Amino acid sequence: KAGVTQTPRYLIKTRGQQVTLSCSPISGHRSVSWYQQTPGQGLQFLFEYFSETQRNKGNFPGRFSGRQFSNSRSEMNVSTLELGDSALYLCASSLIVGGSAEAFFGQGTRLTVV
Amino acid sequence: GESVGLHLPTLSVQEGDNSIINCAYSNSASDYFIWYKQESGKGPQFIIDIRSNMDKRQGQRVTVLLNKTVKHLSLQIAATQPGDSAVYFCAENMHRDSNYQLIWGAGTKLIIKP
Numbered sequence: 001k002a003g004v005t006q007t008p009r010y011l012i013k014t015r016g017q018q019v020t021l022s023c024s025p026i027s028g029h030r031s032v033s034w035y036q037q038t039p040g041q042g043l044q045f046l047f048e049y050f051s052e053t054q055r056n057k058g059n060f061p062g063r064f065s066g067r068q069f070s071n072s073r074s075e076m077n078v079s080t081l082e083l084g085d086s087a088l089y090l091c092a093s094s095l096i097v098g099g100s101a102e103a104f105f106g107q108g109t110r111l112t113v114v
Numbered sequence: 115g116e117s118v119g120l121h122l123p124t125l126s127v128q129e130g131d132n133s134i135i136n137c138a139y140s141n142s143a144s145d146y147f148i149w150y151k152q153e154s155g156k157g158p159q160f161i162i163d164i165r166s167n168m169d170k171r172q173g174q175r176v177t178v179l180l181n182k183t184v185k186h187l188s189l190q191i192a193a194t195q196p197g198d199s200a201v202y203f204c205a206e207n208m209h210r211d212s213n214y215q216l217i218w219g220a221g222t223k224l225i226i227k228p
Contacts, residue, residue, distance in 0.1 A: 004157070033216075035218075042203075042218055042219070042220045042221060043158070043203065043205075043218035044218075045215050045216055045217075045218075055213075056213045056214055056215055057213065058215060090157050090158070092157075092158075097214075098207070098214035102148075102160045102163065103160065103216075104160070105150075105157030105158045105159070106157050107155070107156055107157050108157050
């Protein structure tokens with residue numbers, strides 16, 4: 001069974017630009033969660049999607065948004081990029097919603113904002 | 115505020131010895147706790163979980179202990195091997211405002227001495 005796939009692996013963007021990251025969950029998993037990981041803040045929950053609906057949301061500004069498609073693939077978008085958005089963005093898939101079960105992570109997308 | 119934290123940022127252990135990684139949490143209403151391992155360049159990998167109605171759970175070479183009285187979680191790794199070198203994260207599943215959210219600790223780096 002293929003694991004969670006995130007694309008691209010690396011990105012370099014300029015301040016003010018916008019970026020879209022993609023996540024393909026494990027086949028059969030309908031929950032996709034997104035996290036931001038930085039050395040100073042650790043893993044911060046962004047949001048979770050289940051059956052194309054956002055079910056849970058962390059404390060990030062509206063510049064961070066996401067969506068989920070009917071095949072459970074998810075995208076995350078960050079608009080008006082800031083230097084502080086440089087981080088590893090991780091996607092995790094799970095069978096159920098709500099964080100009460102094992103989640104499988106992708107390798108992440110390393111975003112650098114210059 | 116709500117937080118999940120780790121007592122030690124770095125733990126150095128002799129190969130073959132047992133490792134104990136500690137975690138404190140602040141929300142007594144959290145009902146599910148998870149340990150993840152993250153190796154360099156990879157996404158977090160699930161190790162073991164425990165629900166709040168339990169105080170101990172064992173896996174292969176790993177044991178998680180939950181002390182709800184003092185809101186403390188620990189991960190014990192038996193006979194530590196070089197492949198155990200990684201950053202270990204604890205996380206609690208918190209129910210807040212009709213949402214569930216995984217709150218992550220800062221991580222403990224486990225170093226194995228030969």
